[in-house]
Amino acid sequence: MTSSDPDSFTALSDPTRRRILEHLAQTAHMPASDIAAQFTLSKPAISQHLKILKAAQLVSVEVRGQQRIYRLNQAGFDDMSEWITRTRRHWAQALDNLETLLTETPDDDR
Amino acid sequence: MTSSDPDSFTALSDPTRRRILEHLAQTAHMPASDIAAQFTLSKPAISQHLKILKAAQLVSVEVRGQQRIYRLNQAGFDDMSEWITRTRRHWAQALDNLETLLTETPDDDR
């Protein structure tokens, strides 16, 4: 995964995973059991979701005895923001180029 | 779909659809046939992807005779940016609250 193709969109495509991130955003850090308690899903289901979020660098995990404490991680959010910002910038440039063309050589393209 | 739960993450979870948006970002607007020509996929495959992108408000389409001219659409990008920004803001607040707690009542939470 490079920052030109974020895995984080894929991670965020699932509503449960978005909810997990929102819960984590509200509480700074949270053990896996507390995260699971917010949902009616099985614990293995939550564990699988957390695994995907970790791989996408949207969360990080600290091992404390029996507990796994999860936190949000900047990198995954940065990747997405960059992709959105870059795409928007290219779009703005393309519109600029189009406008330049339109002012230089008026034709019936529009 | 409300802006609290963007469909656009789901739309962007597929690499082909991300590529489509990147192409559109480079060229301001593009007929469906030209979009399809950028890929080795079948035209119906591209059509299906465009349908999903339209539903997620990431593209808009203008009918011109036989042609369908596609453009990027702000709304889908705005939805995603808002979700990311909001989640980050809640996170920052949660960290602030934690820091306030830590400075008021030092305990062994850390």
Added chain:
DNA sequence: GTAATAATTAACCATCTACTTAATTAAGTC
């Protein structure tokens, strides 16, 4: 009107995804 073209929709299917229960691993308590 016929024929060609652009594009979508329909139907199909191999593969993937998000869930489940079962099994396993690791840590804590007595």
Added chain:
DNA sequence: GACTTAATTAAGTAGATGGTTAATTATTAC
């Protein structure tokens, strides 16, 4: 050590997804 608990991994599966070809719709050209 036995038992409990937190959490993950393994195995299984119903439903979804992203591709295909076939069929259809709409527009254009003659």
